[in-house]
Amino acid sequence: MHAIKRFFRDENGDAVIEASILFPIMVLIFFTLVLLSIYLPSRAILQHATQYAATAIATERSDTWLYYNESSMSYGWHTNKSDLDNVYVSTFKSILPSSNGDKAETITTNSESRVMLMPAGEGGSYDGNLEVSFGVTNFVLYKEIIITATRTIPMPLNLDLIQVPNTLPITVTSTAIVQNGDEFIRNMDIAVDFFKYIDKKYKISKNDFVVKLSSGWSRVQGFLGI
Numbered sequence: 481m482h483a484i485k486r487f488f489r490d491e492n493g494d495a496v497i498e499a500s501i502l503f504p505i506m507v508l509i510f511f512t513l514v515l516l517s518i519y520l521p522s523r524a525i526l527q528h529a530t531q532y533a534a535t536a537i538a539t540e541r542s543d544t545w546l547y548y549n550e551s552s553m554s555y556g557w558h559t560n561k562s563d564l565d566n567v568y569v570s571t572f573k574s575i576l577p578s579s580n581g582d583k584a585e586t587i588t589t590n591s592e593s594r595v596m597l598m599p600a601g602e603g604g605s606y607d608g609n610l611e612v613s614f615g616v617t618n619f620v621l622y623k624e625i626i627i628t629a630t631r632t633i634p635m636p637l638n639l640d641l642i643q644v645p646n647t648l649p650i651t652v653t654s655t656a657i658v659q660n661g662d663e664f665i666r667n668m669d670i671a672v673d674f675f676k677y678i679d680k681k682y683k684i685s686k687n688d689f690v691v692k693l694s695s696g697w698s699r700v701q702g703f704l705g706i
Contacts, residue, residue, distance in 0.1 A: 515635075518633060518636070522631060522650055523650050525595050526588075526629055526650060527652045528595075529588045529589075529592040530588055530612075530627045530629045530653070533587035533588045533612075533627050534584075534625045534627045534654045536550075536555075537584060537656070538625045538658045539656075541623070541625070542658050542659040542660050543660050543661055545558045550586045553587075553590055553594075581612070581614040583614075584627050585612035585614075588610070588612050588629055592610075609632040609633070610630070610632075613627070613628045613629075622657055622658060622660075623660075624655055624658070625655060626653065627654050627655075628653045629651070629652055629653075630649055630651045631649070631650045632649050633647065633648045633649075633650065635647060635648060
């Protein structure tokens with residue numbers, strides 16, 4: 481019995497056992513903090529870069545007379561109206577496959593490289609791991625520029641032993657609205673003409689429900705002072 485009591489009271493080797501249990505947990509916590517310190521700043525920088533690119537391209541497609549030079553990373557003014565696309569040319573451009581994909585990638589890469597610290601190695605950059613896709617969504621009254629970028633970052637440690645991937649993909653999406661007053665007016669004119677055509681053919685405006693709705697809306701406008 482005394483031998484058994486001494487066995488349970490013996491504290492020799494407790495530190496080794498505790499270290500064996502706690503060390504993997506501490507390593508996991510440290511590795512998680514390292515990943516967060518890499519992921520969060522990289523994602524914020526990439527988000528800013530894609531938003532900057534989307535805004536620049538949307539500004540070019542608007543009627544502000546501004547254009548964006550991706551080489552100098554600056555805006556400039558058109559001096560001649562002939563340099564601007566009219567409403568109809570813009571419409572055809574929105575239907576045809578977009579040619580701004582390379583420009584979106586260039587602006588995103590240049591904007592990102594201004595603030596990101598690139599690693600030493602092959603070329604000293606991550607440029608080969610950046611994929612940028614560009615798209616335009618055409619709604620009835622406006623167009624939306626959509627830029628999606630994916631940056632693949634190599635992991636700082638090789639953890640194949642615990643089935644952790646060697647790369648960390650970061651994907652962000654940014655959007656910007658094209659502000660084009662001429663196109664808005666054109667679309668509103670089309671909508672009004674279409675309604676007049678439907679009304680002339682089906683006499684919608686004489687429908688009791690439509691008449692009551694119009695009367696109710698007129699009262700709301702009067703109450704609000706519109």
